[in-house]
Amino acid sequence: MQVRRIKVIGVALAMVAAGLIGTTPSFANCAAGDVFQGFAGGAFANCGTNPQTFGWQHQRAVQRIVCANCTTNGIAGVDSGGQSGLADAIISDDGTGRYTANYSWGNFGPDGCILIASEPTVSACTGTATTPGVNNFVIAGQDTTFPNLARAAVLSVDLNEPFQFWVLDQAGAASVDGDPCVGDASSFIVGDVECGVIPYPAIALSAGAPGGSTLTFHVDPLADTFPILTDCEVAHDKATNCLGPADDKRNLLVGRQLLFRRDSCTATPADRRSYNIPPSPTSGTLNATRVWTPYAPQDLNLNGVQDGAEVAFVPVTFAGRDELSDTLPDSKDVFVPFQSGASDCVYFAIALQLDVNVIAPGERVLSPLVSINPIPVSADQATPVSDRVVNLVASKSAGKASVSWDTTAEFATSGFNLIGTKKNGGSVQLNSTLIAAKKGTTGEGASYTVSLSSGSLKGSTAVYVEVVKTNGAKERFGPASF
Amino acid sequence: MARNMNWKSWVILGCAVTILLTSGGLVLASNMGFKINKQIYPSWLLSGVPKRDNWISIPYNSPYADAKKLCTAFGTTAAGFTIFQLNPATGTQLVNYPCSLSTVVALDAARGIRIRNTSTVVPIITNGVLVGSSNEATSLPTILGGFLVAGAPKKDNWISVPYHTTWIKAEDVCVSLGMGGGTGNIIRNNPDPVATPNAISHPCGNTTINNFALVIGEALNVRKTTAGDIVGKLPPHF
Numbered sequence: 001m002q003v004r005r006i007k008v009i010g011v012a013l014a015m016v017a018a019g020l021i022g023t024t025p026s027f028a029n030c031a032a033g034d035v036f037q038g039f040a041g042g043a044f045a046n047c048g049t050n051p052q053t054f055g056w057q058h059q060r061a062v063q064r065i066v067c068a069n070c071t072t073n074g075i076a077g078v079d080s081g082g083q084s085g086l087a088d089a090i091i092s093d094d095g096t097g098r099y100t101a102n103y104s105w106g107n108f109g110p111d112g113c114i115l116i117a118s119e120p121t122v123s124a125c126t127g128t129a130t131t132p133g134v135n136n137f138v139i140a141g142q143d144t145t146f147p148n149l150a151r152a153a154v155l156s157v158d159l160n161e162p163f164q165f166w167v168l169d170q171a172g173a174a175s176v177d178g179d180p181c182v183g184d185a186s187s188f189i190v191g192d193v194e195c196g197v198i199p200y201p202a203i204a205l206s207a208g209a210p211g212g213s214t215l216t217f218h219v220d221p222l223a224d225t226f227p228i229l230t231d232c233e234v235a236h237d238k239a240t241n242c243l244g245p246a247d248d249k250r251n252l253l254v255g256r257q258l259l260f261r262r263d264s265c266t267a268t269p270a271d272r273r274s275y276n277i278p279p280s281p282t283s284g285t286l287n288a289t290r291v292w293t294p295y296a297p298q299d300l301n302l303n304g305v306q307d308g309a310e311v312a313f314v315p316v317t318f319a320g321r322d323e324l325s326d327t328l329p330d331s332k333d334v335f336v337p338f339q340s341g342a343s344d345c346v347y348f349a350i351a352l353q354l355d356v357n358v359i360a361p362g363e364r365v366l367s368p369l370v371s372i373n374p375i376p377v378s379a380d381q382a383t384p385v386s387d388r389v390v391n392l393v394a395s396k397s398a399g400k401a402s403v404s405w406d407t408t409a410e411f412a413t414s415g416f417n418l419i420g421t422k423k424n425g426g427s428v429q430l431n432s433t434l435i436a437a438k439k440g441t442t443g444e445g446a447s448y449t450v451s452l453s454s455g456s457l458k459g460s461t462a463v464y465v466e467v468v469k470t471n472g473a474k475e476r477f478g479p480a481s482f
Numbered sequence: 483m484a485r486n487m488n489w490k491s492w493v494i495l496g497c498a499v500t501i502l503l504t505s506g507g508l509v510l511a512s513n514m515g516f517k518i519n520k521q522i523y524p525s526w527l528l529s530g531v532p533k534r535d536n537w538i539s540i541p542y543n544s545p546y547a548d549a550k551k552l553c554t555a556f557g558t559t560a561a562g563f564t565i566f567q568l569n570p571a572t573g574t575q576l577v578n579y580p581c582s583l584s585t586v587v588a589l590d591a592a593r594g595i596r597i598r599n600t601s602t603v604v605p606i607i608t609n610g611v612l613v614g615s616s617n618e619a620t621s622l623p624t625i626l627g628g629f630l631v632a633g634a635p636k637k638d639n640w641i642s643v644p645y646h647t648t649w650i651k652a653e654d655v656c657v658s659l660g661m662g663g664g665t666g667n668i669i670r671n672n673p674d675p676v677a678t679p680n681a682i683s684h685p686c687g688n689t690t691i692n693n694f695a696l697v698i699g700e701a702l703n704v705r706k707t708t709a710g711d712i713v714g715k716l717p718p719h720f
Contacts, residue, residue: 036683039688106681128632162664
């Protein structure tokens, strides 16, 4: 009797176990959902190096939090989490710097399931009432010529209902027959999506203010060359979800967000990401780390957190592409508080802020890379550091040597000398005539590269850059070893 | 030396030669036997899916008529080692069998089989030797059309691929099934946790996008978005 009871219990337990396993979903993050690019051979072009991407369900991203297994509408939103670029195979490089996006929401890493929230309309193509909605995608890379600038492209596509996946090539495509279930479903752009520049925040003026300085930032709308492409000409939801302005029908661009980062005064921050988003954890949630923080003048200790007696932060954003639609630089006076005794500097940058009409818990998205103003602002003085050399690099190979550096704001710079130093302590000037300043007294920074033959190093193993001021004073920076 | 070999050695040698010739793509007898040492990635975690989801094919003629026999082939009776087949009509399990059971649950050799191994029983199972041959009369399971993202995994048609298939790339499957552009996609899942991405999807009709090479011993997921089922398709093979 007891043996039989044990057998019955054993079988029951086994059935329970099998039943539990049977309820396990096939995919953790999302049961489905592929995103393709390249239907007409196109890719992302001229996006620079070190590309980073971010994909999200329209209006429902939470970029700053990733979760382990988000299949419900939680605090981590619906976005692509730590999967962000070439290393994650979200995009691939064809070897010429053209990037193609092909990924699946079913892969580990996306921290939200795009099936969490469906469009409220019944599909005209399939007749189903639960149709996943719009996916947005932003790619950003580092400009190869001007590495402080980011290049970006923003795409937005609805689910291609006949295909049942998202086709990024439909962003920018023209209508063929007005029917998203037939001809328009197969309408793709021909050619590449060309990335364009995210402008940087130029410091046009610096003036004293109680407790700090007022910096006047200019952001040039003529430098706004990044494209925003939607599939609003061919999408199923064009009547309900394409109501934005003609050049941004999905209301993607909020504006250009001013960001800051505190760092060493001697080198421009190398990390150009807006966020450092960690891989999805095995359980629970993880917060992303802000590499660059939205700048708010109310942040009196410049730590990015409202604390002490600080009032609510109002981050600085330059609205849209051109606030006054006048093609002139958008201008804002921004208070920067003194950080008395601080030896570090404050750097400013611009990221694109995206997705205007978010739905809770969704939040606005920042472009994955930022454009940096390389001129450091002294945290102690709250003014741009002037007439200094930063990012000094020396190199030597195959009988040639090279010295490169950047300058902070040139207000009183006449030119530069290169001073070589030898192992025995001696020094020698390597240039025969003064290297002229590019900006001199304009308050702008510049980049310099000087090539030398190995012979002209005269035995030098390292080099200083000597700034010659307009009043004749000299100041040395370095050294950098060859 | 040949005289010292017993009949078992000859069988093993024959199998090895068969595998070598098969993988070389040569045309041989259509009902050849084969043997494969199939790697299984253990330590499955829900939060890592689809990493370590081992979607495998078994031979259409094989000793694995039921799930228990497949467990035995992998040398395990662990509850954390599960044999799963998806019913694409419902999106739920057709078979979901922990190897700790002793019941007989038939397997459909033409459907893909998912193996998840969470077992910590030592030795951890990381491979199994599968043997079998083709069955000329076995067709693919009915491939259901009308896949919808919102309904997945319903109409996710995981098919078992013959070990000596003539399909080489994903687009070959599309062509063979009569699936042109805009009719669906073919998905492979690479269980290797180091691989990125794990799920690779090829849209039929476009050879420039993810036209991946098939891997012997792996199953494929066919998503047909257009209406109409594909019934009684015999998979091509050497």
